[in-house]
Amino acid sequence: MTLIWPLTHIFGIVLMGFSGLMSTALAVSFLAEDGATAAFLNGTLATFTLGLLMFGSTMHVKKEVRARAGFLLVALTWSLLPAFGAIPLVLQLPGLSFTDAYFEAMSGLTTTGATLLSGLDAMPASINLWRHELNWIAGMGIIVFAVAILPILGVGGMQLYKAETPGATKESSLPPRIAQTAKALWVVYAGYTVVCILCLKLAGMNWLDAVCHAFAAMSLGGFSTHDANVGYFDSVSIEVILTVFQLAAGINFATHFVAVRKLTTAPYARDPEAKSFLLLVLGSCLLAAGVLWNQGVYPDYWTALRYASFNLVTIATDCGFANADFGQWPILVPLWMLFLSCISTSSGSTGGGIRMIRTIILVKQSLREFHLLIHPQSVTPLKIGENIIGNKVVMSVLGFIFLYFISVVSLTFVLMFQGLDFVTAFTAVIACINNAGPGLGQVGPAGNYSVLTDYETWVLSFTMLLGRVQIFSVLILFVPEFWRK
Amino acid sequence: MTLIWPLTHIFGIVLMGFSGLMSTALAVSFLAEDGATAAFLNGTLATFTLGLLMFGSTMHVKKEVRARAGFLLVALTWSLLPAFGAIPLVLQLPGLSFTDAYFEAMSGLTTTGATLLSGLDAMPASINLWRHELNWIAGMGIIVFAVAILPILGVGGMQLYKAETPGATKESSLPPRIAQTAKALWVVYAGYTVVCILCLKLAGMNWLDAVCHAFAAMSLGGFSTHDANVGYFDSVSIEVILTVFQLAAGINFATHFVAVRKLTTAPYARDPEAKSFLLLVLGSCLLAAGVLWNQGVYPDYWTALRYASFNLVTIATDCGFANADFGQWPILVPLWMLFLSCISTSSGSTGGGIRMIRTIILVKQSLREFHLLIHPQSVTPLKIGENIIGNKVVMSVLGFIFLYFISVVSLTFVLMFQGLDFVTAFTAVIACINNAGPGLGQVGPAGNYSVLTDYETWVLSFTMLLGRVQIFSVLILFVPEFWRK
């Protein structure tokens, strides 16, 4: 296949860049003398060398890749990179199998934040930093993937956003404008991250914790440097800061970009996703706090509101921090949180799941069906704000949501095959396909993915990947037609 | 509203007919001297009198009703009739509340077959017969509803079948041809029932059991005259007979009609639903038996196949008999059975759930999305056999399936509100919305719906109704637009 050489070339560049990222953890390890220097040195060198070989040996091939190859590149990058990200973990943590290290790295690079490590508090600083760097760099990847690549590939209705990247034409090579768009969004992303780091430092974190948790919040990754997660700090101000930045990260970065450039909040009001997202999530916080208070989980409404808000926002945005074992709450609340994690975050954010734009289209389409039953002859287009959404997009969206449901159902069955209980299997799949993090049962906020067998770990690694690349981009590789000329 | 008088008139006729049905149970009670005569006499008289009053007082109103009123008639009939069906139960069984009696009658009239009675073996013969008559008459109602009414109302893509009832025009009064179609289908339904009764009698049942179980099998209602359900008989031949007739009842009766009239099996081969249904269900039996045998639930493959087949077929067809406590099996198998109960049965059968035609359209639409991703410019219609399915129908179908999922999710939350556990709540909703019968957890085949609170019982009565009238037909009544001129 003629695709193999251009893809090798591009992946070589990705690997060299990735080794550059790894070298920052190497530098921290060297400066902090935390004992992980050898692991990072070997990892960085191996990754860089392989990248250089792949890049160098394919210097003279034609670089132009058609849009279809984008699927392959995305799937390849997101499934191979975790193997390289796992190198320092395997070298530094002797008890850790490759399966588990790959899961941890995949969890980082998909911003899932599900961990199977424990003893995080005593880990070398560089190892924790590396996990959070995986989160943060993945956030960047996700933004450019969502804003620039998905609309061109037309995955699950995302051709909606094609207008936002002028110059993109179907089946042509990627347009130069993408690089420009990506850069603008990254500036916003990096800027927010810096502000978040400073806020967390001011609220009392040390520099390492501040950097790591800002990385985890902005990428909605949800890794922590402590086994007790954010509960370790037991600080309302830290929780408020993280909540605000998680909510920000759950909004389309293109909206942030316009708002920041024009220094106005008007773009948020015009963004139909942002409005629904904030209303739904904040309304749910008030209600959930009411339930927890009413059921006597917390003695007063304000304490209930503190824990309900932090945990609900972090799950609904697919970040996945925790400051309480919400697995012990009346099951209604955590299930509602998991449901929100499926539908809430915006396209172009670092969150996961179905995305709010598709939720809106789904709701409007259902209402339209009722209208059609009452007035069978009428022709009513589906509108969001001023924009008319064509039937082709609506069907793409519905197709995506189905594939999502079918994936959840089948992967739950696949997990239960080895005898995993239903609640753990189902919520683990939901938490991984949404790239949220903690589920319920054995993989709840007080539990840990390390209880799973190797088989289950691989299934969930695949589930995280599937969710991250919006399902179609992986499954399409299994369609024979894809491989035909 | 001018609708009220014609609807009163029609419902008066329905009530008088219903009292006629009740009088057969009265006759049996009288002949068998089973002690329930007074209950049925009072029930029959009350129902008939009210029906006559409603009918008589509205003799002179204009009878023509527009198609839109069909929604109201369907919802009214199916929600009020159980109140009348409950009368003999309340009068005869002193401990039974109206809530529970209404649930039992709704369960009968939606062919759900979920029961909250126990001590069935010692019940008066006429009470058991009455429960099964509710099943059987509902089966008739469902067939005419599915074949004649739904295509005209255009619910959830069922306008697909409009061609089958020529003469039906949108928004006009119901065409005379419907009566003719319905009669033909009922002859087939009644004929199959008679054959089933004879087979069951030959296999060793007494007449009452044979009639009741044939009624329950052909209507896919699943009531039994024994607390141990079909396990009471412990007879392979009875299980085989019931399996065959349940599979038959899961196929479109229009297909049966053509097959019977032409004395050929060709129509089954041409029916895309029948083929997929039989392949999926019978293939699942073989696999499920393998799992049960492999996990050591049964000592040999044949015993495993016996129990797997009977219980899987009965749940997949939404009948809901049982001859084993499948709640104790490895959870994979009963969950797969519940999944099949959502998608397997044919339109125009007496089964419930999403229906196979919609499953097929969903699968084909998903495949079409992949095709469109690979060839964005292509125009590929969705075809089933030779027929092209228009986008409007596809979107109706997708809309239906969503509403189905949303209903399952919301009703599960509503049930859990009073603290019902997740597995019981979720599987009870699935079992009731599919009109299948037993769920898992507390409402499993060894359990009983009597453990539920009044609140939960009413929620599930509504769930059964919602599933039976294909969701849209009830929910549309809550759309303000419906009530506008």
Ligand SMILES: [K+]
């Ligand atoms: K996450």
Ligand SMILES: [K+]
């Ligand atoms: K049933």
